[in-house]
Amino acid sequence: xTDAPRSVPVSARRRSRVARSATSGPGPLAFGVVALWLxxxxxxxxxxxxxxxxxxxxxxxxxxxxxxxxxSALRFTxxxxxxxxxxxxxxxxVIAWVLVRDEFPGKRLVNALIxxxxxxxxxxxxxxxxxxxxxxxxxxxxxxxxxxxVGMALLFVTLPFVIRAVQPVLLxxxxxxxxxAAALGARPATTFxxxxxxxxxxxxxxxxxxxxxxxxxxxxxxxLISGNIPFHTQVAxxxxxxxIESDAPAAAAAVSVVLLLLSLAVLIGIRAIGRGWRHAT
Amino acid sequence: xxxxRLNRYGLRTFALxxxxxxxxxxxxxxxYRTFExxxxxxxxxxxxxxxxxxxxxxxxxxxxxxxxxxxxxVLAALVIARGNFRGKALLDALIxxxxxxxxxxxxxxxxxxxxxxxxxxxxxxxxxxxxxxxxxxIVLATIFVTLPFVVREVVPVLREVGDEQEQAAATxxxxxxxxxxxxxxxxxxxxxxxxxxxxxxxxxxxxxxxSVVSGRISGETETLTLLVxxxxxxxxxxxxxxxxxxxxxIALVTLxxxxxxSPRTEQA
Numbered sequence: 001x002t003d004a005p006r007s008v009p010v011s012a013r014r015r016s017r018v019a020r021s022a023t024s025g026p027g028p029l030a031f032g033v034v035a036l037w038l039x040x041x042x043x044x045x046x047x048x049x050x051x052x053x054x055x056x057x058x059x060x061x062x063x064x065x066x067x068x069x070x071x072s073a074l075r076f077t078x079x080x081x082x083x084x085x086x087x088x089x090x091x092x093x094v095i096a097w098v099l100v101r102d103e104f105p106g107k108r109l110v111n112a113l114i115x116x117x118x119x120x121x122x123x124x125x126x127x128x129x130x131x132x133x134x135x136x137x138x139x140x141x142x143x144x145x146x147x148x149x150v151g152m153a154l155l156f157v158t159l160p161f162v163i164r165a166v167q168p169v170l171l172x173x174x175x176x177x178x179x180x181a182a183a184l185g186a187r188p189a190t191t192f193x194x195x196x197x198x199x200x201x202x203x204x205x206x207x208x209x210x211x212x213x214x215x216x217x218x219x220x221x222x223x224l225i226s227g228n229i230p231f232h233t234q235v236a237x238x239x240x241x242x243x244i245e246s247d248a249p250a251a252a253a254a255v256s257v258v259l260l261l262l263s264l265a266v267l268i269g270i271r272a273i274g275r276g277w278r279h280a281t
Numbered sequence: 282x283x284x285x286r287l288n289r290y291g292l293r294t295f296a297l298x299x300x301x302x303x304x305x306x307x308x309x310x311x312x313y314r315t316f317e318x319x320x321x322x323x324x325x326x327x328x329x330x331x332x333x334x335x336x337x338x339x340x341x342x343x344x345x346x347x348x349x350x351x352x353x354x355v356l357a358a359l360v361i362a363r364g365n366f367r368g369k370a371l372l373d374a375l376i377x378x379x380x381x382x383x384x385x386x387x388x389x390x391x392x393x394x395x396x397x398x399x400x401x402x403x404x405x406x407x408x409x410x411x412x413x414x415x416x417x418x419i420v421l422a423t424i425f426v427t428l429p430f431v432v433r434e435v436v437p438v439l440r441e442v443g444d445e446q447e448q449a450a451a452t453x454x455x456x457x458x459x460x461x462x463x464x465x466x467x468x469x470x471x472x473x474x475x476x477x478x479x480x481x482x483x484x485x486x487x488x489x490x491x492s493v494v495s496g497r498i499s500g501e502t503e504t505l506t507l508l509v510x511x512x513x514x515x516x517x518x519x520x521x522x523x524x525x526x527x528x529x530x531i532a533l534v535t536l537x538x539x540x541x542x543s544p545r546t547e548q549a
Contacts, residue, residue: 045390119532121486217383219489
């Protein structure tokens with residue numbers, strides 16, 4: 001979650017090459033305890049989901065995933081997550097820029113409040129957005145139970161990812177190149193596109209990956225505001241929830257596995273792209 | 282020059298307008314609506330027996346889950362940053378897994394393990410232990426979703442401080458535990474504290490995973506976030522707002538703690 005800024009390499013990272021003496025550092029016992037805890041808490045439960053999804057063989061898995069309602073929910077989830085991620089890429093970069101390069105009264109407060117969507121429970125996010133954009137909206141904008149409302153809820157919960165990934169990179173960026181470009185007559189837009197943006201791309205990508213992974217699985221902020229209308233505003237996580245409630249765990253598990261693979265693929269893929277980009281530049 | 286200034290104001294207006302529409306104004310309205318009926322009403326609404334029990338349960342769950350994950354988190358961070366094991370890279374990658382899992386899937390996974398028809402269903406029933414629709418299930422779900430926070434905060438700190446001092450302590454004859462307590466722990470304590478604050482916030486605010494496994498029995502397995510949802514769906518809007526405001530205040534306090542503990546806000 002907030003590990004976004006740290007996916008950027010710490011330039012001052014020091015690795016001691018001093019040979020380790022026998023009594024320093026964690027022993028094999030520590031490794032065993034950690035591996036056991038992780039297995040019991042995370043890996044075993046997830047294994048149960050994968051096993052359940054394949055309970056009736058690959059045919060049953062395919063039937064569950066390709067049912068009309070499941071396909072519709074998955075398709076909408078992916079589409080809305082992509083749109084939300086793209087908006088985040090732009091708005092997050094702009095906000096990070098303003099927070100680093102601009103000066104205005106109250107900047108520190110605004111900077112601190114950026115993390116609010118991480119601290120605020122998702123169900124409260126839902127209530128909050130409905131208060132302004134729901135049926136009794138004071139500004140007359142009623143988005144409740146629409147696809148736009150789902151997008152808005154996802155924008156709310158994914159807001160900090162790109163900002164917090166780009167901010168530290170902007171802070172560390174060497175301004176000499178920009179000044180040189182400006183001195184050579186480059187317009188601000190050109191300087192941004194040719195000098196600054198290439199340095200930000202890995203951070204923007206990793207922020208986007210985290211935002212997308214979060215959006216694909218998001219539940220709490222979406223469940224009230226979407227109205228859960230099948231074939232329209234129902235997202236995959238709410239679909240899974242409904243399947244659990246109607247005692248269809250195999251179908252729930254099958255769609256869960258698709259969700260899981262989707263966010264894993266994005267997280268792993270983007271890591272690889274970020275690494276490749278860094279090597280290239 | 283003038284053009285540059287125009288750009289600057291344009292970007293500032295966009296950034297602040299975006300944040301206002303999405304974040305500041307909605308939260309302001311919820312707080313306003315909460316306190317509109319008067320403080321007395323707010324107090325009554327958060328002190329009903331169901332609300333008090335929800336608050337107590339939420340706190341209890343967080344106080345079980347967060348310390349366990351803190352111990353695990355520090356150990357895991359030590360293994361990742363200092364250890365010399367095969368499978369370390371895999372461990373490093375797997376620890377982030379809970380970030381990639383939908384909360385609903387977390388709930389489902391626990392039902393498939395500990396539920397009536399789950400892998401351990403029969404064994405638990407014979408032993409007379411209830412996990413799903415009961416406290417252990419809620420705790421397990423909370424541990425799952427808060428697992429990576431402490432690890433992710435402590436690993437970079439451990440790498441930053443290096444291990445020269447630990448080596449020196451070991452050379453001078455300190456044992457593992459002594460080195461950890463006297464050298465390592467003081468160096469990483471702010472990272473640990475930051476991770477604990479993040480875990481606490483997530484534990485108190487978790488909704489999706491808990492809503493699947495809790496069974497939502499009022500006065501028994503209903504946490505604060507579940508209470509918010511129930512009140513909202515029962516058209517008790519004012520009640521939903523007060524419970525939300527209570528959670529929002531907890532979030533704001535968390536944020537304050539994060540701001541005080543976070544090293545990166547010093548630069549911004």
